[in-house]
Amino acid sequence: MTNTALITGASRGLGLALARSLAASGWNLVLTARGADDLERVAAELGATAIPGDVADPAHVERLARAAPELDLLVNNASDLGVTPLPPLAAYPLEAFSALLETNVTAPLALIQATLPALRASSHGAIVNVTSDAATGAYEGWGGYGASKAALEQLSNVLAAEEPSVRVWWVDPGEMNTRMLAAAVGAEEAAAASDPAKVAAALHDLVSSRPAGGKVSLQ
Structure with a gap:
C-alpha cells in the first residue's frame, strides 16, 4: 500500500528536499506552497498533486484536506520569517506580528484539525511540525x-x-542554506549552513523509524 504525505512549503528549501526524498521511496505526495509556478514544476518532476495557495487561508486548508482523504504523514513546513530586516521586539509592528502568528501557528493547527480524521485512520499516521x-x-x-x-x-x-x-514530532532542522535564512542573515552566511537535502534525508529516516513522539533536533 502506498503511503501518502501532505507537505506545506514544498516548492523550495526543506519542503522540496523532503518531497524529493519521499518520492524516491514511492510515496504519494500532495504538495502546497504559495508560488504556483514553482510548485507546478516540482509536482511535474515528482508526479505529485500540486495545490497552490496560502496555508493561512481557511478555504485552502479545506481544499488540502479534501485532496488527501487517506493520509499517513502531515508535514507543517510552510513558515514566514516576518519583518525584515529583523527588528527588536520593542519596535516589532504588532499587525505584522499577528500575521506571523497566523501563518506559523494558527495555520498549522488548522491543517492538523482538518486532517486528523485521516491520520487517526491510518495505521501509522504522523505529524511533523518544523520548528x-x-x-x-x-x-x-x-x-x-x-x-x-x-x-x-x-x-x-x-x-x-x-x-x-x-x-x-516537532523538529528543529538547524540552520539550512535557504532563501529564508539568506533574507535574515545574508546570502554569504546562509551559504555556509547545511544543505536542505541532507536535513531532509535525516527527516525521512525519522519518519521511517517512527520513534516516540517528541522534540527532535537534526542539527
Missing part, C-alpha cells in the same frame, strides 16, 4: 519568529499527549 532553535534561544532580532515557533512547539507537545494514536 527552530529560535523557539528557545534568545537571539537578538529573532523574537517575533522565535515566539511563533515556541508556540508551535508547545502546541505540538500537547497534541502528542492528546493524540496517542498519531506520532507527533
Whole structure:
C-alpha cells in the first residue's frame, strides 16, 4: 500500500528536499506552497498533486484536506520569517506580528484539525511540525519568529499527549542554506549552513523509524 504525505512549503528549501526524498521511496505526495509556478514544476518532476495557495487561508486548508482523504504523514513546513530586516521586539509592528502568528501557528493547527480524521485512520499516521532553535534561544532580532515557533512547539507537545494514536514530532532542522535564512542573515552566511537535502534525508529516516513522539533536533 502506498503511503501518502501532505507537505506545506514544498516548492523550495526543506519542503522540496523532503518531497524529493519521499518520492524516491514511492510515496504519494500532495504538495502546497504559495508560488504556483514553482510548485507546478516540482509536482511535474515528482508526479505529485500540486495545490497552490496560502496555508493561512481557511478555504485552502479545506481544499488540502479534501485532496488527501487517506493520509499517513502531515508535514507543517510552510513558515514566514516576518519583518525584515529583523527588528527588536520593542519596535516589532504588532499587525505584522499577528500575521506571523497566523501563518506559523494558527495555520498549522488548522491543517492538523482538518486532517486528523485521516491520520487517526491510518495505521501509522504522523505529524511533523518544523520548528527552530529560535523557539528557545534568545537571539537578538529573532523574537517575533522565535515566539511563533515556541508556540508551535508547545502546541505540538500537547497534541502528542492528546493524540496517542498519531506520532507527533516537532523538529528543529538547524540552520539550512535557504532563501529564508539568506533574507535574515545574508546570502554569504546562509551559504555556509547545511544543505536542505541532507536535513531532509535525516527527516525521512525519522519518519521511517517512527520513534516516540517528541522534540527532535537534526542539527
